[in-house]
Amino acid sequence: MTLLASFAHEDAALDAARALRENGVDGVDLYSPIPLHGADEALGLGKSMVRVFTLLGGILGAIGGFTLCVWTATRFILPTAGRPVITLPPYLLITYESTILLGTLMTLLGFFVVARLPAWRDRTYRASSNVDRFVISVAGPGASDAEEILRAAGAESIEREESE
Amino acid sequence: MSATRELMFDHGQPSYSEVNNDVINALTTTTWRYWVTLGISAGTALLFFVAPWIYQIIVGVGAAGMNRNAMWGTYLSNFIFWIGLSHSGTLLSAVLHITQSDWRKSIYRSAEAMTLFSLMTAAMFVMVHVGRVWFVHWTFPFPNPMELWPNFRSPLMFDVMAILTYLTASSVFIYMGSLPDFAAVRDRSTGLRRRIYAVMCFGWRGTAHEWHTLGWAYTFFAVLVIPLAVSVHSIVSWDFAMSTVPGLHHTIFAPYFVCGAIYSGTAGIVTVMWMLRKFMGFGRYIGQLHIDNLSKLLLVLSLIWTYINICENFSGWYSGTSFEYEAILYRIWEGPFWWLYWEMILFCAVVPLVLFSRRIRTNWNLMLVISILINIGMLTERFVIVASSLPRKFLPDVFGTYFPSLVEISITVGSFAIFTTLFLLFVKIFPAVSIYEVKETLNPLRRREAHT
Numbered sequence: 001m002t003l004l005a006s007f008a009h010e011d012a013a014l015d016a017a018r019a020l021r022e023n024g025v026d027g028v029d030l031y032s033p034i035p036l037h038g039a040d041e042a043l044g045l046g047k048s049m050v051r052v053f054t055l056l057g058g059i060l061g062a063i064g065g066f067t068l069c070v071w072t073a074t075r076f077i078l079p080t081a082g083r084p085v086i087t088l089p090p091y092l093l094i095t096y097e098s099t100i101l102l103g104t105l106m107t108l109l110g111f112f113v114v115a116r117l118p119a120w121r122d123r124t125y126r127a128s129s130n131v132d133r134f135v136i137s138v139a140g141p142g143a144s145d146a147e148e149i150l151r152a153a154g155a156e157s158i159e160r161e162e163s164e
Numbered sequence: 165m166s167a168t169r170e171l172m173f174d175h176g177q178p179s180y181s182e183v184n185n186d187v188i189n190a191l192t193t194t195t196w197r198y199w200v201t202l203g204i205s206a207g208t209a210l211l212f213f214v215a216p217w218i219y220q221i222i223v224g225v226g227a228a229g230m231n232r233n234a235m236w237g238t239y240l241s242n243f244i245f246w247i248g249l250s251h252s253g254t255l256l257s258a259v260l261h262i263t264q265s266d267w268r269k270s271i272y273r274s275a276e277a278m279t280l281f282s283l284m285t286a287a288m289f290v291m292v293h294v295g296r297v298w299f300v301h302w303t304f305p306f307p308n309p310m311e312l313w314p315n316f317r318s319p320l321m322f323d324v325m326a327i328l329t330y331l332t333a334s335s336v337f338i339y340m341g342s343l344p345d346f347a348a349v350r351d352r353s354t355g356l357r358r359r360i361y362a363v364m365c366f367g368w369r370g371t372a373h374e375w376h377t378l379g380w381a382y383t384f385f386a387v388l389v390i391p392l393a394v395s396v397h398s399i400v401s402w403d404f405a406m407s408t409v410p411g412l413h414h415t416i417f418a419p420y421f422v423c424g425a426i427y428s429g430t431a432g433i434v435t436v437m438w439m440l441r442k443f444m445g446f447g448r449y450i451g452q453l454h455i456d457n458l459s460k461l462l463l464v465l466s467l468i469w470t471y472i473n474i475c476e477n478f479s480g481w482y483s484g485t486s487f488e489y490e491a492i493l494y495r496i497w498e499g500p501f502w503w504l505y506w507e508m509i510l511f512c513a514v515v516p517l518v519l520f521s522r523r524i525r526t527n528w529n530l531m532l533v534i535s536i537l538i539n540i541g542m543l544t545e546r547f548v549i550v551a552s553s554l555p556r557k558f559l560p561d562v563f564g565t566y567f568p569s570l571v572e573i574s575i576t577v578g579s580f581a582i583f584t585t586l587f588l589l590f591v592k593i594f595p596a597v598s599i600y601e602v603k604e605t606l607n608p609l610r611r612r613e614a615h616t
Contacts, residue, residue, distance in 0.1 A: 010610060029372065034600050035378070035600075036372065039372040048376060048377050050384065065325075068305060068316075076313075080317075091317075093325075093395075094321070094325050097322070097395065098325065100333065100389075104336055107385060107388070108336050112366075115377040117366040117374070119366070120366070127352075130184075130344070131180060131348070132609065
């Protein structure tokens with residue numbers, strides 16, 4: 001069973017999320033039309049793992065870009081004007097661009113992995129939470145205890161969703 | 165904080181649901197006027213861009229006015245122009261995101277779209293310019309049986325990498341910023357449109373976890389895209405500056421190009437914002453504060469641009485070497501395009517000085533005129549740089565002249581139609597004003613007043 005409580009005010013929804021967390025209710029999620037300051041702390045979200053992906057992408061891109069230049073230049077050595085075969089300034093430019101390219105692509109991948117998207121199946125969702133309502137869902141065994149806390153926090157309406 | 169909130173909206177704050185209604189209605193309701201405009205601009209693109217291009221492919225690049233010595237012409241100057249125009253959108257959006265400037269939020273989506281589409285137009289010019297377009301993939305490093313690899317020491321290869329990265333990064337940036345808004349469109353529509361947007365938003369629900377992740381990812385995108393944008397036009401400038409041609413061989417070219425790019429891009433944003441207000445009914449979201457801020461930016465950039473121009477000419481004169489001095493003289497006085505040079509100075513250095521007046525800065529119609537003048541000036545700037553340097557290299561017996569042919573002029577005109585067509589498609593696919601970020605700038609929905 002999933003409990004869905006709708007709030008008209010963001011601070012009320014955040015208070016409710018905090019109260020649920022203090023009472024040890026699990027399976028809480030908060031849906032909002034805008035990113036809420038304080039939601040991270042109310043739901044106990046720390047630093048996102050996306051940053052690891054970005055870092056990895058950057059490092060991969062840097063190594064990859066430089067390797068590409070050096071490897072292709074040494075396949076067939078073509079000396080030009082007595083310059084070194086592995087010329088740092090131009091190769092670092094390619095490295096710079098590929099660092100950013102791979103960094104961006106890995107951040108994108110990281111976003112999808114961490115946010116668990118794409119998810120094209122039907123999931124618990126109220127369209128009003130993308131307009132002007134703040135919805136808290138409580139899934140699993142905690143749902144029966146949660147109703148009182150949610151009402152006390154000022155929920156406008158509380159629905160139950162049996163499936164899932 | 166609340167003072168800025170009030171300033172952001174000329175006609176009072178909309179409510180949360182009004183934001184959804186306004187933006188999504190602008191997306192879904194399409195009048196016949198839209199279809200007529202789209203038809204005209206797509207037709208113009210076909211007639212003025214595609215048709216002459218096909219002609220040029222059939223008869224060869226000789227159809228263009230380029231010749232020995234002047235091997236770069238209008239195509240290349242248009243390429244720089246469009247790359248430059250792309251510089252303000254993503255860069256400005258990212259910088260203002262990092263500095264948490266709220267006024268960015270209602271204009272950034274269209275500004276980024278402008279980036280993307282002008283980049284695409286610029287990429288088209290590369291293909292037009294290279295002549296044998298079916299070999300354009302040779303610029304990419306890919307394994308091939310001949311074991312030939314591109315020369316990564318060439319600025320043209322820097323260019324390929326930079327533009328590829330920039331195109332990727334700015335597409336990702338605009339798309340990820342729109343995810344929650346695609347979800348909002350999905351929720352409001354039915355049938356096929358609903359299914360398409362459900363796929364486009366990847367099943368976004370706006371949970372705290374999703375917002376949290378998007379926030380992190382988006383900030384990283386912004387951080388990555390800022391140095392990228394600066395590097396892209398620097399690299400484009402090195403296509404020129406790293407050749408030893410008098411009039412191009414300047415160390416100041418990288419900052420000159422970056423500054424000029426942001427300058428013409430910001431002017432482009434002003435033009436696009438005027439259109440959005442006029443034809444899409446976004447006057448409620450894009451108001452006095454935005455035009456005032458953009459105009460101040462234009463003023464600062466025009467002053468920097470003027471300064472760099474003075475520097476360039478001064479160093480040419482002060483260098484004492486005759487070819488550099490002659491190149492400058494040819495550009496500003498003796499050459500066939502001296503009048504274009506002074507037109508550029510008039511439009512980009514003199515006219516923007518009127519922006520010192522706040523009355524002019526906040527006048528949308530005047531700003532439209534000024535922004536278009538600036539971009540005409542910037543287009544000719546690029547033309548003057550290319551057309552007055554390459555034909556006059558060192559030895560007088562190889563001196564030539566360059567004049568654009570009809571094919572080149574027509575393709576130049578057609579490129580504007582291509583950009584317009586792409587932008588017209590954009591406003592019917594993407595919510596042109598960011599729904600969730602505009603909501604962030606409204607007074608928050610709170611039961612009690614904030615303590616701060």
